[in-house]
Amino acid sequence: MKGALLIAGNTSDAGKSVVVAGLCRLLARRGVRVAPFKAQNMSNNSVVTLDGGEIGRAQALQARACGLEPSVRFNPVLLKPGSDRRSQLVVRGKAVDTVGAKDYFKHRQALRAIVADELASLRAEFDVVICEGAGSPAEINLRATDLANMGLARAADLPVLLVGDIDRGGVLAHLFGTVAILEPEDQQLICGFIVNKFRGDVDLLRPGLDQLAELTGRPTLGVLPFAEDLWIDAEDSLSTIADAPVGRSRPPRGAEWLTVAAVRLPRISNSTDVEALACEPGVSVRWVTDPSRLEGADLVVLPGSKSTVSDLEWLRRTGIADALTARAAAGGPILGICGGYQMLARTIVDRVESDAGEVPGLGLLDLDIEFADPKVLRRSTGRVLDHGDIGRENDLPVHGYEIHHGRVTRNADRPWLELDGSAEGSVREAIWGTHLHGALESDEFRRTWLRQVAEQAGRTGFVVAEDVSVADVRAEQLDLLADLLEKHLDLDALERLITAGAPPDLPVLTVSR
Numbered sequence: 001m002k003g004a005l006l007i008a009g010n011t012s013d014a015g016k017s018v019v020v021a022g023l024c025r026l027l028a029r030r031g032v033r034v035a036p037f038k039a040q041n042m043s044n045n046s047v048v049t050l051d052g053g054e055i056g057r058a059q060a061l062q063a064r065a066c067g068l069e070p071s072v073r074f075n076p077v078l079l080k081p082g083s084d085r086r087s088q089l090v091v092r093g094k095a096v097d098t099v100g101a102k103d104y105f106k107h108r109q110a111l112r113a114i115v116a117d118e119l120a121s122l123r124a125e126f127d128v129v130i131c132e133g134a135g136s137p138a139e140i141n142l143r144a145t146d147l148a149n150m151g152l153a154r155a156a157d158l159p160v161l162l163v164g165d166i167d168r169g170g171v172l173a174h175l176f177g178t179v180a181i182l183e184p185e186d187q188q189l190i191c192g193f194i195v196n197k198f199r200g201d202v203d204l205l206r207p208g209l210d211q212l213a214e215l216t217g218r219p220t221l222g223v224l225p226f227a228e229d230l231w232i233d234a235e236d237s238l239s240t241i242a243d244a245p246v247g248r249s250r251p252p253r254g255a256e257w258l259t260v261a262a263v264r265l266p267r268i269s270n271s272t273d274v275e276a277l278a279c280e281p282g283v284s285v286r287w288v289t290d291p292s293r294l295e296g297a298d299l300v301v302l303p304g305s306k307s308t309v310s311d312l313e314w315l316r317r318t319g320i321a322d323a324l325t326a327r328a329a330a331g332g333p334i335l336g337i338c339g340g341y342q343m344l345a346r347t348i349v350d351r352v353e354s355d356a357g358e359v360p361g362l363g364l365l366d367l368d369i370e371f372a373d374p375k376v377l378r379r380s381t382g383r384v385l386d387h388g389d390i391g392r393e394n395d396l397p398v399h400g401y402e403i404h405h406g407r408v409t410r411n412a413d414r415p416w417l418e419l420d421g422s423a424e425g426s427v428r429e430a431i432w433g434t435h436l437h438g439a440l441e442s443d444e445f446r447r448t449w450l451r452q453v454a455e456q457a458g459r460t461g462f463v464v465a466e467d468v469s470v471a472d473v474r475a476e477q478l479d480l481l482a483d484l485l486e487k488h489l490d491l492d493a494l495e496r497l498i499t500a501g502a503p504p505d506l507p508v509l510t511v512s513r
Contacts, residue, residue: 001032001127003498004119006158007194008133008149010174014165015196015224017058018232020132022481023494024065029482033127036062039115039148040077040134042087044269044306047438048379048401053093054078057272058132061232065478076118077111077147082267082307082353095375108145112155115147119156128498131158137186138178150186159191159502161494167197167226172208179216180509188506191497193220194489217507222489230484231275232477242289246274252282254463258454260285261297263340266314267307270403273337274301276440279473280450281465291323298457299333300324302340304437308406309354312343312361321362328364333430333456341425341433342369342406352405365426365433366412371405378402380436382419384445386427388452398445400438408435430456441470 007023009016020036027034041056047070048054055075063070072093079087082098089097089107091114099107122129134148137160143150153160162178164171175193182190193212198205202223209220231247242264252258262274264287278285286293294300302324305311315321328334336344345361345368352371361369384396398417416425416434425434432449440446447464454462 001027001495001499003501004123004129004131004156004158005494005498006131006133006149006153006160007163008137008153008160008190009163009165010136010138010171010178011165011168012135014136014163015194016132016163017062018230018481019163019194019196019224019485020130021058021062021065021232021478022485023130024062025478025482026485027128027130028066034066035068035122035126035129036066036074036132037119037122037129038075038132038134039119039152040079040111041075041148042079042081042134044080044267044304045272046078046080046090046270046403048377048403049093050379051093052377054090054377054403055093057270061474061478062130062132064474065482073118073122076114080269080306083310088306093377105145108147111147112151115152116155119152133160136178137162138181140181143183150182150189153189154185157501158189159497160189161192161194161221161497162190163194163196165196166205167199171195172212176212176215176509179218180511184508187508189502190218191502191506192218192493195220195223197226198223199226216509219490219493221493222485224484224488227480227484230477230480232481242287243293244287245278246285246287247278249278249284250281252462253465254282254461256282256459256461258283258299258450258457258459258462259297260299260301261288261294262286262301262303263315263320264289265303265305265311265339267305267311269304269306269339270337270437271303273303273437273440276438276446276470277301277450279468279470280446281468282462283450289318289320291319294320294323294327297332298459299335299453300327302334302336302343304337304403305339305343307353308339308342309348309350309356309359311339312348312359315343315362324362324364328429328431331430331456333453334364334432336365336431336433337439338402338404338435338437339406341365341435342404344426344431344433345369348406349409350406364431365428367408367426368410369406370409372407373405376402376404376407376435378420380419380424382417382421382424384416384448385418385423386414386416387448388427396442396445396448398436398439398442400436400441402435403437404435406435443469446470
């Protein structure tokens with residue numbers, strides 16, 4: 001097998017990322033040398049790669065599905081929204097500008113060349129490249145600057161499959177309309193459809209799919225069932241919903257549950273940090289936006305933010321800041337990660353992200369933060385310095401990655417970690433903070449720390465499982481996804497598209513204009 005394919009979606013969060021991850025895993029299991037590619041991503045969920053840049057987390061997961069280390073090659077252009085109008089532009093892993101929709105135009109030709117070079121390089125090195133679109137190709141108002149959907153497909157002559165989420169309703173109209181609204185040259189690369197998250201008897205859907213094929217001249221290559229046990233790293237902001245559970249909770253090993261309230265910040269970044277907690281039996285994690293939801297939780301997590309000062313103001317406006325202060329006074333456990341850690345400080349000086357100057361933090365940790373360029377991008381390994389009263393005899397390893405402008409200029413609390421020889425993070429009573437993303441994926445570290453949390457919260461009946469590996473859980477999810485695709489997709493038709501490209505006789509749909 002030799003070739004490439006683009007997976008597009010008729011909406012955001014239609015399932016593009018998971019379908020690409022599943023195809024990558026499926027092909028890798030069959031011995032195909034496969035790589036993922038997303039020309040341009042818009043996401044604040046990112047990771048640091050071995051080559052020292054940052055890419056969207058979904059592409060990192062897709063790389064793992066292929067058996068590869070994450071690389072900036074797999075996501076050469078990343079937009080990280082800091083407000084409704086402006087985003088940080090990351091090119092080949094490095095931040096190069098902050099742009100709005102209009103001044104993004106000045107970058108488009110240079111970005112097209114970078115995207116073309118990276119895709120050509122991957123196609124020369126690997127047997128198959130599975131590309132992921134961005135948003136929807138039906139956003140015709142953005143077609144002139146499109147790098148990831150039909151702009152990429154036309155430039156690289158890629159066959160395209162369109163994924164639709166039937167769980168949201170109206171999928172047949174979405175699929176038809178997405179094709180019909182495109183210009184003829186774009187339509188002729190749309191080769192078929194995949195229906196995602198179907199519940200019920202597929203025979204009831206079949207007449208609609210047959211009629212869709214008659215109307216468009218394009219087949220549906222598979223109907224993927226809604227899988228209750230499947231949960232993959234969140235990519236799109238639509239996946240991080242207030243009051244929604246994270247993952248699939250499993251029964252506790254002991255007599256009690258441990259409940260976690262993760263604050264769903266408006267500009268949340270790296271929301272996937274809390275997914276490691278959700279892997280644990282007896283740990284129930286929910287996203288919250290209301291201060292009342294913090295009251296009964298055993299642990300509150302303040303995650304990362306792409307706009308620390310703005311999200312801090314949101315905490316104050318919603319009353320969550322007051323709830324956190326009351327919680328700290330009562331000894332309730334709190335964890336701040338990256339931007340969340342910065343919000344716990346006494347002062348924040350920011351002339352980089354928000355240009356707000358000096359603003360007061362929540363003051364729950366005795367430290368000061370100042371934002372500066374360049375952005376810190378590094379993968380880090382180290383150990384735990386402060387074990388509390390549990391696990392003191394153990395030299396607990398910890399690993400993760402850092403993505404932040406904020407620097408600690410003063411820390412009067414106990415350091416929590418030692419990373420690459422330097423002290424990092426803070427501990428004060430039942431409050432912990434660190435800039436390290438992904439730390440909770442260090443299994444022994446997570447278990448020991450959860451024992452501390454349970455003790456502080458008075459959950460004496462909570463028992464930490466000794467056999468949970470986050471890496472294994474993610475691998476199992478990828479295999480489950482690959483199994484679903486293997487069972488429910490027309491793999492022969494898929495292989496023909498990859499190797500032969502789009503058929504030459506696909507009909508063009510006409511719409512009265």
